[in-house]
Amino acid sequence: MDSSETDAPPAPATSPARASMHDVAALAGVSHMTVSRALNGYPNMRDETRRRVLDAVEQLNFTRSPIARALVTKRSMRIGVLLHGQVNHGPNTTLRAFERAARRHGYAVTSVSIDDDDQRPLDIGVMELVTQGVDAVGIIAMRPTSLARVRKYTVGLPVIVEMDEPQEGLLNAAYDQTQGTERAVEHLIGLGHRSIRHLAGPLDWHVAQARAAAWESTLARNGLPVVAPTEGDWSSDSGYAYARDADLGDATAIFVANDQMALGVLHGLHERGLRVPEDISVVGFDDVPESRHFSPPLTTVRQDFTELGELMLTDLLAALEGRPSPDHGLLESTLIVRESTAPASPRDR
Template sequence: MSDHTTRGWPKPSIYDVAKHAGVSHMTVSRVLNDHPNIRESTRERVLQAIEEMQYTRSSIARALATRKAMRIGVLVDSPVQWGPNSTLRAIESAARSFGYAVSAFSISDDDELPIATGITDLVAQGIDALCVIAPRASALDLLREQSANMPTLVIKSEPDPHVHTVAVDQGAGARLAVSHLIDLGHTAIAHVAGPLDWYDARAREQAWRETLTGAGLPVPASIIGDWTSDHGYEVGRSGQLDDYTAVFAANDQMALGIIHGLAERGIRVPDDMSVVGFDDLPDSRHFLPPLTTVRQDFAALGTLALQLLIGAIDGEERAVHDVIEPELIIRGSTAALTR
């Protein structure tokens, strides 16, 4: 078995297959196209190399025709969180539908590997373009220094003059959530935000603030969280929400914790407090009560990201920014104000 397989390296290019078989890349092409003037021993050697290196004939043929590796590198910051993880899976699915493979490199909060290491690792695998799922501002600052010569797309809400950007419209989602609470008659609406180094948390917090201001309602200080249900639980049981009739949580996990913490204090949702989340986790419909939340269409996000990346590979130099519209899902955790 080849070193490529045993070491977990990515699928090789047409030239790697040719080198492994000891022939030219044109010979590999002739074998793939059943050219008659090929010695049987040579044909068998090339086919054996293809099999050993676990590379499909269609991928080799396409790479030969386009001079592309047909591979996207994806750098993922904070992969354990729902948003980055779901985005990665959506990009992998979309890449397959476009005929591309994906190589991913993850960096977690406690990872000592720098972003430069991740980019170097991905580039060494022969990628055609780089997709960066960088929810934190600190990660993107480092990225700008490393990827100048590579077609690059970043998953984030704000446009960037230097790279392609695409995201679910976080601000629009937060406006849907807060407007829903206002329409139900709530005028004292708290916000439990995510870490404000995260672009998504920042966009949701800003939209909450602007929506309240636009409605002529007071804007209290937001409560800064860490995305976890444990933090939401502490907020719910601490009394920090006692001056409010509704709360917009920046994600469903914190909303779950809030509901739990409130329940321990005898505060009923939605009778005494309406709660809205963000993300529409698969389990959100089974919370008690089922959670009103904002749904992000990650499948559409992955498809749009791949379309922009392929455009960048094909020479699109103008930085493009596009967004996917979110959807408000109304369930049992919100109700009209009765007091």
């Protein structure tokens, strides 16, 4: 047989060469360093320059090699995140936003969830992250009692905590819990409510402590009586049990520390024969996507957890790259007024 007719193995398909950072720089008309800064979120850059770089990245379908970048930066290109407590809307949304932002900057994220107050799982969780060689650590839904142990196991690493109070040696990013709570309580006071109860979250959580303290101080500042708050566990079941069984006395409004508990409160009040908002007003916190569909739709305090997750990642990257963290201050929440609040009846004012 003629050798020209033998079944020779097909030639391997040639794949297009992978675009490099230098290719991006050439297309955008900038330096290699400018491309690096644009991709790492460097703050002091003209918007037009950043746009040219990102357009070039998209046009070339450029992706940075984590291995190559790790060799250059001497980093693992991995960030650890510790998530306290049950995975509810706020912490879970913050984590997802943090992960998406990290991927855009070439980092992988390893997350560990701690489900209860036992200190052994906390130790194990932090050690699990650190022993994987993470470059930095983020703590979402922080318990103040955990701070000492976090410091112990993360020496030498940039650490950011979701707390609205500065912590020595740690970065922090958070919503201003006092500001958000004051808006909620002052809304009720403005409607003529003079007896406002509070269903708090677990009081070993920082946000629950901060909201309870702000509720109390706002009432005191307005010369209104303060009845000790009841402690829930963030779940709708605890809200239901509270509204069904608590001695509400002359209360005409309830400030609830999160929307999940507020959902249970609405259910419990209904079973008790109390109408919302005609007999009693209810305000929640967080503005979960379902809160607009509660019956009645819930007045609540909105926090943008996506913004928070992205901000936490930005601050960690700045620390990793030796840049000062942006001076963003605490984030401010927004009061969303819906149908679960109404003016107090004249006899209750």
